[in-house]
Amino acid sequence: MSEAAAVSDQRLLRGARSRRTIVRHAVDVASLKGLTGLSLGLLATDLGLSKSGVQTLFGTKENLQVAAAEAARDAFVDAVVRPALAEPQGATRLRALVARWITYAEEPLFPGGCFWAANLPEFDSRPGPVRDALIRHQHDWRGLLAATLRDAADAGEIAPLDAELAAFQLDAVLLATNTALRLGELGAVDRARRVVDGLLVPSA
16 A cells, blocks of 8 residues: 555545544434524634535535434434343243333433423424434334234234334324423323323233
8 A cells, every 4th residue: 555545545544533423413414403403614613624624524514414313323223222222022032122222212322301392392394304314213113013023913912003103103192202201201101101001001
């Protein structure tokens, strides 16, 4: 490898590290202030970087917002989905998904709690790449819940149900639980677990 190529590779590595650092901080800020509260200048100031350097990595605020949404999704999958997928299909896996989700909100992965609860309301009526990134996660998560409920019903672990409707209800309960936790409401987690128990009624 030539000296010029080696220097170029080092610059690329530094750029990739800087990008990861900036995006992770952007996720934390957006969980508190929303994606609309992000700015290239704010992140540069927070991290002691130049605004021009941050702009070189992302180009536009919208690119930064999309990168933050995608990074939040990756972090969520690592913390909640992937560990639960190691559990047996069906009711056991659903309980693991819910337990991991509750931990994700109760001991926040992001300082503002659930990233999507903080940001979907801002973008639900604003078509574009940011909304698309947020919705992809929402559809994937709800689809996973529905598939897991369907597996439990097919295995005879729970009574037959409308898996899509039950997933919609469960997702709504979890988002409400996140809000209750942010407001310091006691008993929110217990109520969420009772809802899950209601969905997982054994087949007669």
